[in-house]
Amino acid sequence: MSSLKYLPGRVIWRMPFPFRLANAINPSYTLRCVLYHDISDTTSTFTNGLGVTVSRKSFEDDIRFLAKYYTPVTLDEALHPPAIPKRNYRPVLLTFDDAYASVATEAAPLCQKYGVPAVFFVNSRFVGNQDLALDNLICHVANTRGMDAVNIAASEAEKSPVNLNSVNDACGEFLPRVWGAQRETFRQALVDATGQSIKELAEQAGLYMSLHQLRSLASFNFEIGNHTYSHVYGRNLAGNDFAEEIGRNKSTLESMTGKPIRTFSAPYGAAIDLPGRLVEYLRQLKHESAFLVESSVNNPGTDPMRLLRVSVQVSSNADLFSELEIMPRLRSIRDALFRRPASASPAATQARVAAD
Ligand SMILES: [Zn+2]
Missing domain, CATH: 1.10.720 (Transcription Termination Factor Rho, Rna-binding Domain; Chain A, Domain 1)
Known part of the structure; x- marks a missing residue:
């Protein structure tokens, strides 16, 4: 099944002008957002089965592909695109959730090597490996x-x-x-x-970034974002939970990095985990954007507080092309046909929910 879903993209990738053909399916698709978690050639008992790990080679192949065919953008550039974009402008924003240490040791150096900016969404409770998600x-x-x-x-x-x-x-x-x-x-x-x-257990696992690694990322001009204090489902937040999970994480990360925290990604990534009351609270705390995990298109009308990301685990450029260019567009058509707004789709709660 997993290879069948890539079939249309694989066929189009082999044809002349694949990006133009993809564009014909839905020309309004603007910002592509990509999500990774753990970049490692091995898994441990703490990650095996979660579906969060991508090998270093696969990740480097992906980054090389993004750098070649897209314009990798910073969060600011993603939120404020040029009024008249140049021809074939395909902005892509790279993001990482959960602050795995491998992201600091493996992914960040590759991002720098290929000139790809990134946003790292962090649960500050686990920075320094004294506690486990x-x-x-x-x-x-x-x-x-x-x-x-x-x-x-x-x-x-x-x-x-x-x-x-x-x-x-x-x-x-x-x-x-x-x-x-x-x-x-x-x-x-x-x-x-x-x-x-x-x-x-947390020290034995050594899963997450140290405070030093987090500070290094912030000083390299990568953006650090809010992912709740303890990695919790946004649908459950009420009353004092907002301050405990959202406000506390923002202020802790700001004191850790010395930088303002102004973006959020919803743990597990389903639309239900970014309810209106949470968006309102995020806005009050001066978050300017928020991200879900859902494979559909961001277009010029997409609410910056509900930007969609594609969680990527592929083994070829053709499959990455399919994940980024074809499947989101096909899903946008499906959602339009069934008159269902993309942000209400349950897609993000399907398989791999634990990975986000
Ligand atoms: Zn997460």
Whole structure:
């Protein structure tokens, strides 16, 4: 199935003038936004099964492709495009979620080598590896103790039997259901299942950027963005949660980097996780843009608080062409035919929800 979805793009890529042909499908497509997480040739028990890891070679192939066929832009350039763009202007904005250390050690040097600006969305709670995001903790318990251990922890939190089949089910179906004390019970039960403390696990994993790495990125003129303090579902935020998860992360990142934080990406990336009340709060705190994970087109009328990104895991230039040029356009046509606004599409909640 995965190769079939790329078929139209692969065929068009082999034809003369593939970008012109793609443009004919939907000429209003302007800003392409690309999302990555972990750039590494190996996975660990903390990432294996999450679907977040792209090899260094694949990433470099992608970056070379973007630098050759597109105009890689900064966040400012993405938000303020030229009034009269030059011919064949194809702006692309590169983004990374979750602040994996590999992004600082592997991806950032390649971005600099090829002159590609980037935005890094960070959960400040995990910078410095003293704590673990729940997704990575679930992944580690599943890989080392089995899904039974995850189900025992989930059942304890929900006080009724829970039967999850995979890490993706646990992150994409169960996590959005639990909040507050339930979420904390789940988290503690998972930690207990490992027989280690969360600090020991986080230090052992070494998954995320150090404070020094984060500061280095900021000083290299990459943009740092808000991804909530603890990597939580935006649909669950209410009352004081906004200050705890959004305001706290913004002020912590600003004190860490010395730079204003003015952009946000919604963890898990579904439209439901960027509700109007959250957008309003983001605006109050002077966020000027916000990002989802949804493979459709951004056009000149797209709300900068609901920009769409394509999460990329491909193994060839033809497939990257398909992901960036063909599939978003085909989805925009499908959404228009069914009279469904792109931002209301459930596409982002489909497979790989845990990856975002
Ligand atoms: Zn994330």
